Amino acid sequence: MKVFMLGGYGAVGLPAAKLLVESDLVSEIALAGRSMERAEETAAEIGDKAIAVQVDADDEKQLTSLVAGYDVIVNSVSNQVALPVLHAAIHAGAHYCDVGWGQDFIAQMQELTAEAKDAGITAIVCTGISPCITNLMGVHAANQLDATEQLQSGRAWVFQGARSLTPQQWLKNTVKQLAVLHEFKDFLEWMLQVAKETESRTVRAYQDGQWVDVDPLTSSLQAPLPLGGTVTAYPYGCYDPLFDSLPQDIASTRPIEVWFTPFPSQLHDLFREQALRVTAGDVDPATALSSFYETIENDPDRWLTVANDFAAFSPDWVTAVGSKDGRAARFNCWLAPELWNEQSAWFLTSVPLVIAVLKILSGETRERGVITAEKAFEPLSFFDEVVALLPEPPPDGKLIGESFEWLE
Ligand SMILES: NC(=O)c1ccc[n+]([C@@H]2O[C@H](COP(=O)([O-])OP(=O)(O)OC[C@H]3O[C@@H](n4cnc5c(N)ncnc54)[C@H](OP(=O)(O)O)[C@@H]3O)[C@@H](O)[C@H]2O)c1
Structure with missing residues (x-):
C-alpha cells in the first residue's frame, strides 16, 4: 500500500x-x-x-x-x-x-x-x-476507578540545554546551570502572566478527605514520583484548554494541568514567592522575573543545588482522583523517566x-x-x-x- x-x-x-x-x-x-x-x-x-x-x-x-x-x-x-x-x-x-x-x-x-x-x-x-499518549494515559487512569472526580496532569517544560539531561545532571554542571536557567526565561514569564491573569481563580482539588476550592499558588497537589511516593506541586501554571480532546465527561470536575520545570524544590519556592508578589499587584511579571534571577545569581550554591533526596520527576504524569468500591482513591501513571531525553x-x-x-x-x-x-x-x-x-x-x-x- x-x-x-x-x-x-x-x-x-x-x-x-x-x-x-x-x-x-x-x-x-x-x-x-x-x-x-x-x-x-x-x-x-x-x-x-x-x-x-x-x-x-x-x-x-x-x-x-x-x-x-x-x-x-x-x-x-x-x-x-x-x-x-x-x-x-x-x-x-x-x-x-x-x-x-x-x-x-x-x-x-x-x-x-x-x-x-x-x-x-x-x-x-x-x-x-x-495529546495522543497523554490522553490515553488519562483514559487509562480514569478506567482504574469506578468514578473519576478529577484528572490531574503534569507536563515538564524542558529547554535545549536541559533537554538531554536529567535535573540532577544539569544541576551538577556548574557551567550549564545558569545558562539553562536562562533558557527557561520565556516559559517562566508566561507562568507569571498566567498567574496574574487568573489571580482570582481557584482550582478544585481533593485535600484532607474532601473536595475544596483552593488557591493554586498556595495550595498544593501531590504529584507522583516514578520511584514511588509523591512530591508537592502547585497548579499555578495550569491553564485552559486542558487535555486537548479528552472527552469532557471522563471526570465530573474540571481537570487540572500542571506545567513544571525540572527545578529543585527551593527554586520552585523562590519562584512561587515571586508569583505571589505578582498576584498581589506588588510587581509586574518582568520585575518579578528579574528579582528571581538576581536572587539566584547572588547565591547560586544555595539555589542551584539538588538535595540528596531529590527524586526525578517524570516528564509527563496523570492522576485520577475519585472512588472505587465506594472508597476515595487515587490512581497515578507516568511516562517512564528513562524517556526524558532528546x-x-x-x-x-x-x-x-x-x-x-x-x-x-x-x-x-x-x-x-x-x-x-x-x-x-x-x-x-x-x-x-x-x-x-x-x-x-x-x-x-x-x-x-x-x-x-x-x-x-
Ligand atoms: N502533537 C505532538 O505531540 C507533537 C510533538 C512534536 C511535534 N509536533 C508537530 O509536528 C510538526 C512537525 O514538527 P517537526 O519538528 O518535524 O518540524 P520540521 O523538522 O520543521 O519539519 C517540518 C517538515 O514539513 C515540511 N513543510 C513545512 N511546510 C510545508 C508546506 N507548506 N508544504 C509541504 N511541506 C512543508 C518541511 O519541509 P520544507 O520546509 O522543505 O517544505 C519539513 O519536511 C509540527 O507541527 C509540530 O507542532 C507535534
Missing part, C-alpha cells in the same frame, strides 16, 4: 518514514515537501520504497492531484496545513493521520467528519506524544503516528470519519506497541509506570 508523507524529511516525519518502510504493508512512501533536494536526498537514504515529491501542502489543488492512488496521507508538517491536506484526502478517498494538537484544531478537523465518512476514509488526528521526545511523536497509519492500513481501525486517539486506540495495548518500536525502550519494557492508593 502507498503512503504519501508530507514533511517526510522533517524531525517527526523522517523517523516515522523509516519505520513505515520496514512494514510489509507499505510498498511505497512518497516523501513530500517544498524542497525537492531534501526530499530526494532522504528518499535515497531510505531506499527503494521511497520516492521524492515536491509540493506545497497549502496548494490543495496540486496536492489533490498528486495524492491520487495513495492509500493514506500523513501530515507531519503542521496544524496550519491540516485543512487543505484533509480536503485533498477526502477528494482522493485516501485515509489521513497527523500530529496536530489543540482543542480548536480538533474541533475544526471534526467539522469534516460527515465528509470523511461519505468518502469512506478514516482520519486520525493528533497522534503525537500529546531522542525519545521525537520518537514519542513519530512512533504513535506510525502505529496509527499501520492500524488503518491493516484494517484494524475501521471506524470512518475524523477521530481522535482516545476513540481509535485502547491505551495499554497501544503503549506496548509504542515500546516495541522505540529505538531505546525503557529497561522494563513499560511505557508507563503506575500506582494506586486509597485516600480514606
Whole structure:
C-alpha cells in the first residue's frame, strides 16, 4: 500500500518514514515537501520504497492531484496545513493521520467528519506524544476507578540545554546551570502572566478527605514520583484548554494541568514567592522575573543545588482522583523517566503516528470519519506497541509506570 508523507524529511516525519518502510504493508512512501533536494536526498537514504515529491501542502489543488492512488496521507508538517491536506484526502478517498494538537484544531478537523465518512476514509488526528499518549494515559487512569472526580496532569517544560539531561545532571554542571536557567526565561514569564491573569481563580482539588476550592499558588497537589511516593506541586501554571480532546465527561470536575520545570524544590519556592508578589499587584511579571534571577545569581550554591533526596520527576504524569468500591482513591501513571531525553521526545511523536497509519492500513481501525486517539486506540495495548518500536525502550519494557492508593 502507498503512503504519501508530507514533511517526510522533517524531525517527526523522517523517523516515522523509516519505520513505515520496514512494514510489509507499505510498498511505497512518497516523501513530500517544498524542497525537492531534501526530499530526494532522504528518499535515497531510505531506499527503494521511497520516492521524492515536491509540493506545497497549502496548494490543495496540486496536492489533490498528486495524492491520487495513495492509500493514506500523513501530515507531519503542521496544524496550519491540516485543512487543505484533509480536503485533498477526502477528494482522493485516501485515509489521513497527523500530529496536530489543540482543542480548536480538533474541533475544526471534526467539522469534516460527515465528509470523511461519505468518502469512506478514516482520519486520525493528533497522534503525537500529546495529546495522543497523554490522553490515553488519562483514559487509562480514569478506567482504574469506578468514578473519576478529577484528572490531574503534569507536563515538564524542558529547554535545549536541559533537554538531554536529567535535573540532577544539569544541576551538577556548574557551567550549564545558569545558562539553562536562562533558557527557561520565556516559559517562566508566561507562568507569571498566567498567574496574574487568573489571580482570582481557584482550582478544585481533593485535600484532607474532601473536595475544596483552593488557591493554586498556595495550595498544593501531590504529584507522583516514578520511584514511588509523591512530591508537592502547585497548579499555578495550569491553564485552559486542558487535555486537548479528552472527552469532557471522563471526570465530573474540571481537570487540572500542571506545567513544571525540572527545578529543585527551593527554586520552585523562590519562584512561587515571586508569583505571589505578582498576584498581589506588588510587581509586574518582568520585575518579578528579574528579582528571581538576581536572587539566584547572588547565591547560586544555595539555589542551584539538588538535595540528596531529590527524586526525578517524570516528564509527563496523570492522576485520577475519585472512588472505587465506594472508597476515595487515587490512581497515578507516568511516562517512564528513562524517556526524558532528546531522542525519545521525537520518537514519542513519530512512533504513535506510525502505529496509527499501520492500524488503518491493516484494517484494524475501521471506524470512518475524523477521530481522535482516545476513540481509535485502547491505551495499554497501544503503549506496548509504542515500546516495541522505540529505538531505546525503557529497561522494563513499560511505557508507563503506575500506582494506586486509597485516600480514606
Ligand atoms: N502533537 C505532538 O505531540 C507533537 C510533538 C512534536 C511535534 N509536533 C508537530 O509536528 C510538526 C512537525 O514538527 P517537526 O519538528 O518535524 O518540524 P520540521 O523538522 O520543521 O519539519 C517540518 C517538515 O514539513 C515540511 N513543510 C513545512 N511546510 C510545508 C508546506 N507548506 N508544504 C509541504 N511541506 C512543508 C518541511 O519541509 P520544507 O520546509 O522543505 O517544505 C519539513 O519536511 C509540527 O507541527 C509540530 O507542532 C507535534
